[in-house]
Amino acid sequence: DQQVKQNSPSLSVQEGRISILNCDYTNSMFDYFLWYKKYPAEGPTFLISISSIKDKNEDGRFTVFLNKSAKHLSLHIVPSQPGDSAVYFCVPGENQGGKLIFGQGTELSVKP
Amino acid sequence: ETGVTQTPRHLVMGMTNKKSLKCEQHLGHNAMYWYKQSAKKPLELMFVYSLEERVENNSVPSRFSPECPNSSHLFLHLHTLQPEDSALYLCASSQAAGGTGRYGELFFGEGSRLTVL
Numbered sequence: 001d002q003q004v005k006q007n008s009p010s011l012s013v014q015e016g017r018i019s020i021l022n023c024d025y026t027n028s029m030f031d032y033f034l035w036y037k038k039y040p041a042e043g044p045t046f047l048i049s050i051s052s053i054k055d056k057n058e059d060g061r062f063t064v065f066l067n068k069s070a071k072h073l074s075l076h077i078v079p080s081q082p083g084d085s086a087v088y089f090c091v092p093g094e095n096q097g098g099k100l101i102f103g104q105g106t107e108l109s110v111k112p
Numbered sequence: 113e114t115g116v117t118q119t120p121r122h123l124v125m126g127m128t129n130k131k132s133l134k135c136e137q138h139l140g141h142n143a144m145y146w147y148k149q150s151a152k153k154p155l156e157l158m159f160v161y162s163l164e165e166r167v168e169n170n171s172v173p174s175r176f177s178p179e180c181p182n183s184s185h186l187f188l189h190l191h192t193l194q195p196e197d198s199a200l201y202l203c204a205s206s207q208a209a210g211g212t213g214r215y216g217e218l219f220f221g222e223g224s225r226l227t228v229l
Contacts, residue, residue, distance in 0.1 A: 041222065042222050042223075044220050045219075046217050046218065101157075103154060105154065
């Protein structure tokens with residue numbers, strides 16, 4: 001039973017354009033959503049988060065949009081840079097005794 | 113020393129060997145985790161320790177044995193592993209309370225790449 005799905009295993013974008021990474025979930029009890037970024041041979045690092053009571057959170061080039069009714073969230077990166085090339089994980093969690101559940105990840109490739 | 117450090121970075125072992133993975137965090141956190149990342153699969157949570165007490169064991173086979181002697185150190189003892197156990201093993205730490213949730217934001221080490229022959 002996959003509670004979080006990132007249906008696109010890979011995404012290729014031109015430098016300067018917008019990257020949109022999508023995530024769908026099934027558990028309406030999630031209280032917050034994290035995005036982690038992972039480079040090869042390194043552990044994941046926290047990128048940005050959004051609380052379930054919000055529909056948007058912005059941090060520089062990164063914006064997370066949350067649509068609770070559709071159980072869908074997306075990470076927008078604009079403008080995309082070659083250094084953004086990495087695997088991005090959608091990670092929902094619950095405040096009450098929940099554990100962080102990692103999606104399958106989307107590998108983003110930003111071409112110069 | 114900063115962050116979360118894992119040793120060894122690479123380990124090759126036979127199915128009859130006994131080895132251990134070590135994780136150390138220098139962030140003052142009180143929760144530590146072992147995750148497994150196999151090829152083409154999501155990160156799988158294996159174990160969670162909060163205040164040195166195991167609070168989560170995700171149906172992991174007994175050939176994996178965790179140990180948390182204090183809040184800064186976490187070990188994963190390995191014995192009689194199978195080739196399908198070959199994977200990247202990631203250690204993480206967090207504050208158990210506060211932050212963005214009960215387990216808070218995770219800080220990961222760089223991982224230990226395990227190959228079982």
